[in-house]
Amino acid sequence: xxxxxxxxxxxxxxxxxxxxxxxxxxxxxxxxxxxxxxxxxxxxxxxxxxxxxxxxxxxxxxxxxxxxxxxxxxxxxxxxxxxxxxxxxxxxxxxxxxxxxxxxxxxxxxxxxxxxxxxxxxxxxxxxxxxxxxxxxxxxxxxxxxxxxxxxxxxxxxxxxxxxxxxxxxxxxxxxxxxxxxxxxxxxxxxxxxxxxxxxxxxxxxxxx
Ligand code: SF4
Numbered sequence: 001x002x003x004x005x006x007x008x009x010x011x012x013x014x015x016x017x018x019x020x021x022x023x024x025x026x027x028x029x030x031x032x033x034x035x036x037x038x039x040x041x042x043x044x045x046x047x048x049x050x051x052x053x054x055x056x057x058x059x060x061x062x063x064x065x066x067x068x069x070x071x072x073x074x075x076x077x078x079x080x081x082x083x084x085x086x087x088x089x090x091x092x093x094x095x096x097x098x099x100x101x102x103x104x105x106x107x108x109x110x111x112x113x114x115x116x117x118x119x120x121x122x123x124x125x126x127x128x129x130x131x132x133x134x135x136x137x138x139x140x141x142x143x144x145x146x147x148x149x150x151x152x153x154x155x156x157x158x159x160x161x162x163x164x165x166x167x168x169x170x171x172x173x174x175x176x177x178x179x180x181x182x183x184x185x186x187x188x189x190x191x192x193x194x195x196x197x198x199x200x201x202x203x204x205x206x207x208x209x
Contacts, residue, residue: 001166001168002166004149004202005150005166005167007202008148008150008199008202009167009171009175011198011199011202012175012178012179012182012199013178014198015178015181015182015198016177016178016181016182019174019177019178019181020177021123021127021177022043022047022180023035023038023043023046023047023050023127024047024050024051025050025054025127025128026054027128028102028103028105028124028128028129029059029060029095029103030050030054031123031124031127031128032091032103032113032116032120032124032128033050033053033054033057033088034046034047034050035120035123035124036084036087036088036091036115036116036120037049037050037075037078037084037088039080039084040079040080041078041079041080045077045078046078048077049075049077049078053074053075056074059101060092060093060095060096060101061092061096061101063088063089063092064089064092064093064096068085068086068089071085071088071089072085075088083115084115086114086115087113087114087115087116088115090113090114090115091113091114091115091116094112094113094114095113098112103124103128105125105128105129105131106125106131106133107121107122107125107133107134110124110125118134118136118137118156118157118160119134119136119137119138119156121133121134122134122135122136122172122173122176123136123173123176125173126172126173126174126176127173132169132170132171132172132173133172134160134164134172135160135163135164135167135172135173135175135176136173136176137156137157137159137160137163137176138176138180139183139189140179140180140182140183140184140187141159141163141176141179141180141183142156142159143183143187143189144179144182144183144187145159145162145163145179146206147187147192147203147204147205147206147207148199148203148204148206149203149204149206150162150163150166151163163175182199186198186199192205192207
């Protein structure tokens, strides 16, 4: 492994020894739904909504037992709720029809579900199944991987490709959790706190992009 990447990993591991998925869930279906709901929304908002939602919708069939209008109403406090309602109900239907009622536990099948791209699938695979099949690239990962000089790419899939090439596979999911924490605590979008950041000695701080 590249020395710089090794050092970044060491420092992040030291700073964030306990990382966990910020979304509340009890099974793969709940995590899938919460991750679809989290697009362009905060984890806090998603957790507020799913607290009651998951009492009403316990299995895939439950999402189809109500009208789309009713389901939209139940998630209407979150942004993009119309598209999210369509994706969640579409995913529930496909899980029942094609996957025997079980959320798939591999990248190929998960990304066949409506509204589920590699980022969502990687989150579900890592946090619900303990599998590292991709690096979830969200807004924090895009920003920090540029600032840390880990990629020069702009597109999500190319950034992920670069990261998969330099990070040990066993850390793909955990690295994403570290980066989200670091992006919130120090490497904030508008005003990064470089002067107190534990990575300052090795970070090229490529900020003006
Ligand atoms: S030194 Fe600055 S740019 Fe680099 S990771 Fe820390 S906060 Fe971000």
